[in-house]
Amino acid sequence: MMNIAETGVEPVIYSPPLSLHGAAVEVYRTYAGLDIQGRRVFEDMLLRHAFLQDGPASYGKWKKSHEHIVRTPFLELLSGTSVDMAEAWFDWASDTALRELPVAFCRGMILELLSDLVRLRFKEQARPGAGIYTLGKSGPVMYYSPVNVQGAGIDVYRIYAGLMTPERRVLEDVLLRHAFLPDGPYAYGDFGKWNLIYRRIAYLQLKLMISLQMANAWREWASETSMNRLGPDSCRGVVRAMLSDLVRLKYLEAPLPGAGTGSASKKVRSKQCKMEGNKR
Numbered sequence: 001m002m003n004i005a006e007t008g009v010e011p012v013i014y015s016p017p018l019s020l021h022g023a024a025v026e027v028y029r030t031y032a033g034l035d036i037q038g039r040r041v042f043e044d045m046l047l048r049h050a051f052l053q054d055g056p057a058s059y060g061k062w063k064k065s066h067e068h069i070v071r072t073p074f075l076e077l078l079s080g081t082s083v084d085m086a087e088a089w090f091d092w093a094s095d096t097a098l099r100e101l102p103v104a105f106c107r108g109m110i111l112e113l114l115s116d117l118v119r120l121r122f123k124e125q126a127r128p129g130a131g132i133y134t135l136g137k138s139g140p141v142m143y144y145s146p147v148n149v150q151g152a153g154i155d156v157y158r159i160y161a162g163l164m165t166p167e168r169r170v171l172e173d174v175l176l177r178h179a180f181l182p183d184g185p186y187a188y189g190d191f192g193k194w195n196l197i198y199r200r201i202a203y204l205q206l207k208l209m210i211s212l213q214m215a216n217a218w219r220e221w222a223s224e225t226s227m228n229r230l231g232p233d234s235c236r237g238v239v240r241a242m243l244s245d246l247v248r249l250k251y252l253e254a255p256l257p258g259a260g261t262g263s264a265s266k267k268v269r270s271k272q273c274k275m276e277g278n279k280r
Contacts, residue, residue: 023092024113030088031117034081039121040169041080042089043176045073046114048251051244056106059096070094111240115180122177147248148241152224155217160246163210170209172246174202174218178239185235188225199223 020028031042049055057069070093077086096106146157160171178184186198199222207215225238 020113020116023088023095026088027085027092027113028116028120030082030085032120034085038081038085039117042077042085043114043117044250045076045089046110046117047243047247049073050107050110050114051247052251056103056110058093059101059106059109060103061097061100118176118180122181146245149245152217152220153242156214156221156242157245157249159211159214159217161249163214167210167214168246168250170206171214171218172243174205175239175243175246178202179236179243184239185232188222188230188235188238189232190226190229 031039034042049058054069058073070090073093074086074090077089096109101109146154149157156171160168163171178187183198187202199219202222203215203219206218221242225235230238
């Protein structure tokens with residue numbers, strides 16, 4: 001992290017939310033020190049773990065034969081964030097694995113942490129590197145039909161499928177804000193003119209940073225959802241269902257980066273052996 005001599009700005013002291021305990025506190029603190037690209041890598045990993053079918057496997061009871069399940073995200077974080085972030089995540093995942101929690105509980109735990117990280121990122125306004133997107137591949141290799149999304153949401157999904165990575169990030173940020181920030185569901189509820197204020201903010205962001213087509217598709221989806229007169233929690237569920245399908249699409253398109261790094265693999269194996277020794 002940049003120090004005060006380099007930036008001329010006094011560093012922020014990050015206090016983890018009271019909802020976080022144990023190894024998750026160090027994950028939060030380490031994430032707070034990452035730049036925007038590193039934070040993106042970690043958020044993407046948590047989204048994958050929360051919404052893909054085999055995502056929670058890294059947090060379940062570990063066996064030696066399942067070592068690759070833990071190694072892949074560890075290597076991803078090692079190459080895309082930092083050693084500290086990779087180790088903090090590993091300690092959190094291993095601590096969770098020792099508790100042998102049900103899959104549904106693991107997904108909830110992941111979403112709870114992601115919620116705290118999203119709140120932190122959107123609360124910051126002047127952090128160095130904020131808003132910088134890195135270019136990725138140009139578009140999907142093939143089209144996957146959405147699992148959870150229906151009605152007007154299908155157009156949002158289809159347009160997202162044809163976007164490049166920077167534009168995809170814009171929509172993902174809008175949905176992350178709606179899924180995890182306190183006023184997020186207001187864009188999907190039936191609140192009359194008050195509701196239109198929150199809908200207009202997202203609409204303008206999508207129009208300016210992606211396209212008019214995406215903005216219109218999202219507005220139709222939000223309007224359709226509001227007709228169902230859902231409560232805040234149900235609105236969050238609608239948004240998370242959309243995020244789930246977008247995550248499935250993005251990670252079915254290409255293999256994960258960072259697989260096959262020898263030295264890092266040895267580091268994971270040594271940590272695995274240490275953890276198994278503690279179990280005994």
